[in-house]
Amino acid sequence: MQLTGAEIFLESLKREGVDTLFALPGGVVLKIFDVLHQQKDIRVILTRHEQGAGHMAEGYAKATGKPGVCLITSGPGMTNVITALADAYMDSVPMVCFSGQVPTGMIGNDAFQEADNTGLSRPCTKYNFLVKDVNDLAQTIKEAFYLASTGRPGPVLVDIPKDISMDKGEFHYPKSVSIRGYNPTYDGSKWKIKQAADAIMKSKRPILYIGGGVQHSGASAEVMELAEMTQIPVDMTLMALGAFPGNHPLSLGMLGMHGTYVANMAMHYSDLVIAVGARFDDRVTGKVAEFCPTAKIIHIDIDPTSIRKNIHVDIPIVGDCKRVLIELNNILRATVNGNQREQRKPWWDQLTAWQQEHPLAYTQEPEAQIKPQYLINRLYELTADRDPIVSTDVGQHQMWAAQYFKLKNPLTWLTSGGLGTMGFGFPAAMGAQAAFPGRLVLCIAGDGSIQMNTQELATAVIEKLPVKVFVINNRFHGMVRQWQDLFYEGRYSCSQLGNVPDFVKLAEAYGAAGIRIDKIGDVDAGIQEALAIDRPVFIDVPVYQYENCYPMIPAGGSNHEMLLEDPPDLKKPQSTHQQASQAGSDTVLTA
């Protein structure tokens, strides 16, 4: 069957089961868009910026576990999507990005809207392709999806020159692929797994440290079985939230720089750390030299480069988390004797003591400005029974959401962990909503972050993606302000944002709904009102500006040395009464 490159592109995507494509056209991809216009199998969502298309594909992928797909044009289209590719690479998000390229004969001639797409994306993709012959296109697309979704998942770029999309070629979609340089190890070494089981049985103070790999591998049930069978407490990284229920009695919550007191103390004083699909990121380890000083470390990960990259590991197991845990659980099931809780009592007594000593805490005076934690906690409590998908941007609000939103299910947490991309949350939520039109999708954003991608309001309205965006509005780059208060004597260099824009009017200007919640008494009603609207909603929540996020391990600090509250010598304005908090008192605005 002779087809044009554009038709081959469409047929290949159909065979990969792609149902949604996030896209923005341009000169060199017009042929492909023309073919897309004449079909109904794939929903094409036109975004307002290529970065938005990239993050939507990521949100789709994080919520479904399937590769997210986006299509963008050459030159600036490509440079705009780079942030999303880099983000997906850091967080191992399966994604296939198709970029247009100038015709093959013009490559390298500095043609209009030409960029070296494969060169630009090489360090931030798992792999990339430049298609030079239309007869290679189907095979290349097959390989791209295979690479993106197997092993440690990641973004793959396929660069399609304009003439390739127009040339005719024979269409034959391969059933399978084999790439000789790519053979991920899925089954862990039996010998090492046995060693791990022995170490677990001998350990007195074990801790499970689970990461995003548990989400990707679908190993939540196996982690649950392991934890319950052996009564081992569970620490989650930012990427793992939801992979183990946050409200489970064995959950200690998130660990790391803004993790719970008990989660970090448990790591520091444990004698056995069982890392599953986590990569010992610097936000988790703190000062490497003092990380887990008394612990033996078991590390299960599909990517050998993650093992011993930052931390010495005693029992490395390269393999898929799910398969390794099934094997490990089989061994342990035959060994555990039922009174694990009894044997671990001293450890659990200690953990409970830590938990009670310093739980997550904030104070919300009844008549004062809304505290961000209060809003997020109420949002969690009011939506818990609806199993929402929650996305966040990056900053203080992200950490508070991670602390207070106790997600129960995997693939419900969309956040930018590794790259820390502000502007990620809103488009990611839209991508998830496109995948699950009937589900409740929340985006918790900051007023700084949200402004990096508000143009996608147009996409949300036109494509009917009714995401609920809660803007935790403190008129600051809050995390920057927190560091300036703690480490730069309160000199607010470029962290004040002013009281613009009016997010309610901004939303309304696009045809979305806008709500403002600025009184503590209106929080519940405001949330309920927003949830009842079947359009996209921006909920602007002006909060107390100077709230700091604790616990906090200062950069380079050790895990057991957490700041738990504002230092006594920290001078900052107190929370004011709510009337005074209206726009007029905002010194930033009136100055």
Place this chain on the structure above:
Amino acid sequence: MEHIISLTLENKFGSLSRVAGLFSGRGFNIESLSVAPTLDPSVSMMTIVTSGDDRIIEQIMKQLNKVIDVIKVVDISENEFVERETALIKVHTRPEDRAEALRIADIFRASVLDSSPTSYTIEVTGDVRKVQAIIQLLQPLGIKELVRTGRIAIAREPTRHAQAQPRPLAKAN
């Protein structure tokens, strides 16, 4: 410590930049790098000389293995190996130095590829110490240009098999 890593990789557009980019992006050292196709034209062999402590070398090996165009990675320097490098040295020669230049070339069993009234182009092949030694000796005469291939290395075949072989023969007799 210095390591010599031998890579088998796809002979494809962009493969070299994936490997080179890995080294620069992760801050690993490259002391020399040489690459050329093998008997199978779809595959290239690359020899990289790098250095670092055990932890860094472990990461380099793992990261190289992770590159999809890389088919096989071997740390040649872990076992017995032979290495060679070729240098082309253009030496400036005043009339009184010409005999000395030839003498040095002769000592190192180097050959003269080109000769002009004021210069010799000398080719030398050997291990890295030999190449460095001849460069050092020629330097006082004045080196106009120096081109080196970078080091290539290959593992030595184990010698044990050869010794073990006679035994079954003896039995048969």
